[in-house]
Structures are given as structure tokens and as C-alpha cells.
Amino acid sequence: MASIANPLYFFSDSTTTSPSSSNVIRFIDVLDFFFIAHPDSGRKEGDEHKRVMYFHPKSENIDRQTELTGFAEAVVNFTDNFLSHANRPPFHLSGTDEFEYRTVSTQKAEHIYIQIENNKFIMGVALSKQLSFVSDYPLFQPALRNILCDAYKMFRMFFGTFESFKLTEDESKFKDRLDFFFSRYIPLLKVHKMPLLDHLGGVEFLRISGPLYLNVVTLISELQEEFPLIEKIVFFYQSKLLYYSLSRRDLPSLFHYLTQNLLPTVLAPELEPTTTKSTKGRYLRGPVNLTSDDPLLGDECLPIVHLHTSELGGSVDIGIGEEEEELLQKYQMMVYRCLNATICMFVRCIEHTEKQSRQSSVSSNEEKPAQTNGVQKRIVSRRMLKNIDSFLETELSIVANKIGDEISSELEQTSMPTDFHYIYFNPASLSMTSSLSSLANQSNVYQTVNSLPKIAMPPMDVNRLVCDTMSNFVSDSEEFGECFVKSDTDWWIVVKKVNSRLLVLLLPPSAHTSSLADVQSKTQVIVQSHFQAIFLS
Template sequence: MIDLRSKINFFFVFNPTFGPKEGDELKRILYFYPNEVSPDARKMQVGLCEAVVKFMSTFSSEPCEALQTQSKRYIFFQPEKNFWMVLVVRIPYTTKALSAVGESQGDIVNPTVMQNLLTSAYKMFKMFRGPFKNIPADDLYGISEQFFTPYISSRHLTNDISDVIPGINYLPLDKNSFFKVVCFVDHLEVTYPDFKCILFLYNDQLLWNGLCTEDMLTLYQYLVQTLLPKQVEIEIQGGVVTAAQRLGRFISPPDGIHVKEDLDKLIKIHVTLEDDTEFKEYYLLIYRTLSATVCFTIDVNTRLELDTVKSVDAFIGPQLSAIASAISEQCSLHALQAAQLASEHKFVYFNRLNLILKSSPPVNKLQISAAIKPEVLSIMSGIHADRQSLGNYGEIIIKTPDEYWITGKCSNDREFYVIIQEKNANLKEIADEVKRVCEAQMKGIFFYPM
């Protein structure tokens, strides 16, 4: 686990059109981290970034993405017109291979990880606070402060594949169990038309989604990175699971919904539902029983009664707990099968269409898995970023000096990576091994060339 605060030099958000006059430069800075930095130093950093953005705009119509100096990397992101978010991170300025420098794995953060951090910070802001442009300029400073400071201190990075390729861990289920989930969701939405089920998780695995793909990922990340780890901790500390917990409770708002006043504590989110084109504001309710977590949205214009919520609680509780137990049995069966199939080599599968990310050992945000070597991770993230050079289908095999073979295959929107460490192997043997892993793990998913 990487302490994010030790990696970030600065993080700031600015808009050059706020405070256009000289002397008003500080007004352009909506948020600046860390707080200790003096106003002059803030102005200097933001001024530099403005100059860089302007310089590049004379040559390219694309927005500026990065500025690299000897010791730092400035990562730029312009999520909305004139709004810039900049993350400044230290980079190891080494002239030797990373491993030769003796940097331990945790010391080097892959640049892609930092880039993803910046974009997900914005997406999270947009989901919970709305786009920058919709917020009155005067409120922006306070709202940003409230949002970003806790966000930075709560984010944990693992420098693992899931931070390089942000994806979703799906739960494979047999037909009957999945049918139970679908029935439950339909039944609920028919009985309570104001409630819309947008996400159904078992542990950190997704079973059901009702959001557009991008929002699905953001909400999923919020759950598995922020909300659920806290819940799990509470549950573990609580020792014996209380009867109420077995039957389920609302975990958002955090203290549940017991009295009328609790309804005022509901969180709002800005999302686009699946099969909808409108980006709208909704109330978000999250319900949890055993290891199952369900998220609902309710239109903000709905007048919500405490009775309704109580009756929903009574409706969901027993049903969800039954489903959760059924899934749990399924999972243990599944785990047994997986153990038999287990590959000695690390592999990763990703599909851009539904953002599924499958890997061995499994991605599990709630448990930290052994990290991949930074060089290998960096090569994988290079392949991922340069996917278009493989075209619609293709494969690439890269061998590193320390006998790691990294294979990347892609077919349309699917990507498959295998990492093999093997001395004295040749290209053909590696390709055959990858083929075996692919056939064993990815049954029915077609990759060409074989």
C-alpha cells in the first residue's frame, strides 16, 4: 500500500478566467494541496501551468497532458472548458533499470496510476458534487476544499494492475442464482416505482448494473475503495453480527434511516442511468446484508416518506439475505473450481465494453495482493496505452532482461495479458504456454491470432 500523500508534491485546480486581472491570480486557484504552501508559491505553480498550457496551444489543438522536469511530472487534466486539474508527482530520475537502483516496489508509482487518480478524482467530484460549471463560482472554493482534501487522504494506491487498468470485478454465477437476483431487482422496482436499482455487489464483485458504463465504474470505485472497506472494518470490530445486521440495513446515509430527520442526510449523486441520456441528480441509498450491497437511486423531486423507506427495508432485508446466502454457496463452489484451474502465471483480462477486469491472483480491493514488479507493470501499462498499434487484433510479446515474458493479446475491445518468468525459454514455448493459459482461463473467449 502506498501512502499517497508522500507521493504528491502538489495537487491543484484552477481556472484562468477567474480573476483575469493582475493581482487577482489567487482567485484563479480553486483548490491547492498541500494547504501549507504559501500564496506566492501557489501563484508560481499555477502561473507555470498556465504558461505551459498556452505554449502548447500554439502547436496543438489537443489539451496539454503532461510536463516533465528532471525530478517531477506535472499531469494535466482539463475536464471542463477552462477548468484544469494538475497533479504534481515526484519521479525517480534514474538512469539505470529500476531494479538496479534498489528501489523497493512500493517506492515507484506507475505514471498511469497517477493519471487515473486524477481522472477518477474528477469523476468522483462530478458524481457527488456535479460538474464544476454548474456550481456558482463563489461556492467552488469551499466545495472543492471539502471534497478533495478528504479524497486525497482516503485514497489508497496499490501500484497493482487494477490501478493501471481501472476495471470492474464481475461475479460469474449460474443461471438460477443470477435469475434470483434479476427477479429480486424487478420485483423491487415494480413494488416501489420510485426506487431504481443501479448496482448490486457481492463483496467487491458486480452482479447487476443500471448505470451508464462510465458512472458504473465511478460508483463501483467509490464502493470498493472507500465505503465498503470502512463497513467491513466496522463489521469485523462489531464481532458477533447482530440480528439487525443479518437482516440488513442502510449504510448510506452512514447511520441508517431510523427517524424522519435521517432522510435529510441522504447523499445526492449526479449520474446518467443506463437506457437514459439525461445526466440528472438523484438521491443515493445503499443497503447491505451480509456480503451483498445494493444501491438505489430516487429522483430528487420525489417526496420521500419515512414509512416508504421502512417498508422497503422490510421488503429487501429477508430477500437479500436469502440471495446472499445462496450466492455465498455458489462462491465457495466456484472457489474450489478456480483453485483447480489456478494458473502458475499471472494473467489479466480486460474488456473495454463492460470494463470487466479479471486476473490471477484475483483482483480484490478488500485484500491486498502481491504487487507485480514495477518494470513489468510499466511494460503492461505501455501495451495497454498503445493498444491501437495492435489494430483490431494482434499480439505482442516482450522479454525483459530479468527473464520476464509479458504477452499482450487483443481482439476488438478485449485484452489479455500473461506474465511468465522463465529462464532459457524461447518465443515459441512462451507463445504455447500463453495459449494454454488462455484456453484454460478464458474458455469461450476468442483471441486471434491464436
């Protein structure tokens, strides 16, 4: 059984996955190869193979690994000669991260290479065109770049940067850590058959009324006032986000980890109609026994995550212009759940180094207790966990019940199924919701359209046409735009941008959408009836 203290406990073979086979595929089913290379390690002649830090599949011989990683490095170096620093193509992820990238399209595969950590490392992936065709998966380069970058960001969240890990450990241990993580991450990674969802990489929010949201904010404020060591908080209801106080750079990775790996293990039983809902809260990870004063060791240790924090120590979101002011810090993560509400709390780790110990030993006796206590207060103890449990067991259940009552009331009023598919994305808030998302199957709670679509998933040619439309006719730099496209299978694709907010509608063949005028009229009705509050406001 995997240790709870191990950040990769959620990558065990028994991990439950909620996405259905109709809208996602396993990434490994279309994967040709995946690698991580450190070019500086293979500079010497005869040592080229040493640049390979990780390679999948493992069955590939070292000569082939060296050849493929060498080709990627050659592509990067060759294109550097033709691109000035100002014209290099940085790839912006959700938040403020960006990575330089290169793409290579061959007859058999689509290659993506990204440079990370001051271009010291190269991560690369190649997807087979034949396997993608068999799996009905359209290859969309922006989506592949985001998938590759997300893999790095997920590793960084649990282990820190490659460079910091490589400096503190010998190279063999670094390779072991990469193998330990990615050998579990890659086989269980799922991607959407609608690649636009993976390209946007947004977060699904739950819309609630203003007074109810004020109750949520009040609860969080009282929690932080009672326990000031808690620096950052994320609040979920079921699999939807309600509140967060961490950096946008970390939000997508943390959201995907919680909603796709941790929460599904407890969410499915709670959604059963016959399940008796208990108001008793519990920690999803950590110690079970909170009555003793024993230190948290082994399986009882809380997971450690690496999050970005401003130099001023605040937990507010940092804008793009202030990216360099954020530092990567270690935090202990507590995940507490009551009814359908989940609160993630983060306490910063303060390491008591050997140098600090020597300084403490030469200080006065009056100063020693203060310094020691200062360090101990930064470490989450059983007593702190018990006190938080006592606080949240009552307060969180009250708020969770109010949220549940409001959502149930809305579902009763809008229970009719819809006859269209949709994707909505707001880049300013990273808010995204879609009837094609894997999270749409985890819960019957929708953010804007509360009813389930009554139509089948769009065919592969429609998914591909959506990607082509976004690449050729929709500009990221323009805040407004509109586009209507009809597929060979008579599906209509409608793309609308208002104040940079993106709405994609997929309308199946119908007698009511035979002409462009009919589609425009139906689009107007859909927007006004389902997306008026979030799209046009």
C-alpha cells in the same frame, strides 16, 4: 464524529483500507503538488493569484502557487496555437467522458494537466521522479491522467460540477468546498504499483450461472415494480458487481467509492470463518429507527449523489454518440446489505423551489394537495425505507444464499494456486479482473481464476516494462494483437487482444519458460483453462 449526511463520511481518518502494502502505495508519498485553477478569475494584472482555487500542499506560499498554475495555463495556451480543434488530444475515460490534456516531463517531475467543464478549469498534478523511484512506482502518464480525472469525477458525483457550485455560492465557499473534499481525498488515495490497473479503471464483475443471474434480475424488477420511485439500481455480491442500471459515466466512480471506502468497513467481519451470518438486512447509511414518522434530518439524512440521466428520464446505458443527451441529476442513495449482497438504490430529488411555491399558492384548492403530494412522494421517508426493508429482508437473503452456495461450490473445485499473474479488461463492458488488483485481497472470490497466485508480486522493472509495452506495441485502435516480451529479470510478459478484449499475463522465471516456444505453449494452456469463457467467446 462525521455526519452521515455528509457525503465525505467515508474519508474520515478511521476509514479502513483493504489493499496490502505489496501492490499499492499512497499517492501522497509520490506527489509533488496538486491544484485546481480557474484562469478567468486571474485575468487582471495583479490578480493572478486569484486563479488558484485549491492547491496541495497548503504549506506552499501563494507566489509559488501562482507560478505553478500560471505555467500550466501557459502550457495549455501555447500548445493551443499549434493544435487544431480536430487534432487536440482528448482523453477518454471509462464511459463517455473525455478531457483535453497536456503533459510536461521535467528532470524532477512528471506533470499532467487536464481541462474540464468546457475548458474553464484546469486540474494539474506533478509526481516526483525521485520519490517514485524510492517507492518502486513507475510513472505512466495514461495512468496519471486517469487518476486525475477520477479525482474530478469523484467530486462531481458528490457535489456536482465546479461551475454549478461556483455560480450558486460565492468564491470563498467554493474554495472551502474544494479544500474540504480534496484535503481528505488526496491523503487517503492509493494507487497500484502496476499502473496499468489505474489506467484501465475497470469494474470487477462476478460471473454466475445464467439461471442465478435471472433470479437477480427478477428480484430487481420486482423491487422497482413495488417501489417505482427507484430509478437506478446497482447490485453487488461482496466486492464484485452483478447488475447495474445507471450510466457508464458514473459506474467506475460509484464502484470505486463503494468497494474501496464503504464496503470494506462491513466486508472484513463477514469474511471471518467464525462469523455467524445473519439473514437480517440493514441500511449501511441513514436512520437506524424506522418505526417513527419523523422526517430524516441531520445525521439521518441519506447521501445525495449526482448521476447522469438521459433527457428521456430512462436509466439505461447511453452510448458514446448520445453523450450530450445526458444530464446531471441529484439522487438520494440508499445502500442496503443482507448477508454478502449489497443493493444501492437511487431516487431522484425533485426540488420544490420558491417559484414553484408561488405558483402553487395561486392555484385552486383542489390542485394544491396534488402538487404538494407530488413533491413529497419524491422524497425518501422512514416509511418507504421500512417498506423496502420488509421487502428485501426476505427476497434478498434468498438470492444471496443461492449466490454464496454457487461460489462455494466453484471454489471447492478450483482450489489449486496459480503460478502466474494476470490482468483482463473488456472495454465494451468495463469489466476488469486481476490478481494484482487491490480488490483481490478483499475477498477470496475471483471472477475467472478462483485460486490465489502462489508467486510474489512482480518487481518494479516488470511493472514498468508492462506499461512501456502497452504504449509502444499495443494499439488502442486495433482489435487483435499479440506481443511477447522478456524482462532483464527473466519474467515473461504476454499481451493478447481478441475483439478488443485485453489479457496481460506475467510469468515468473521458470525452467518451463526458457524459450519463446515454451511461453507460447504455456500461454495457450492458461487461456484455455482459465479465460476460455470470457476471452475467446
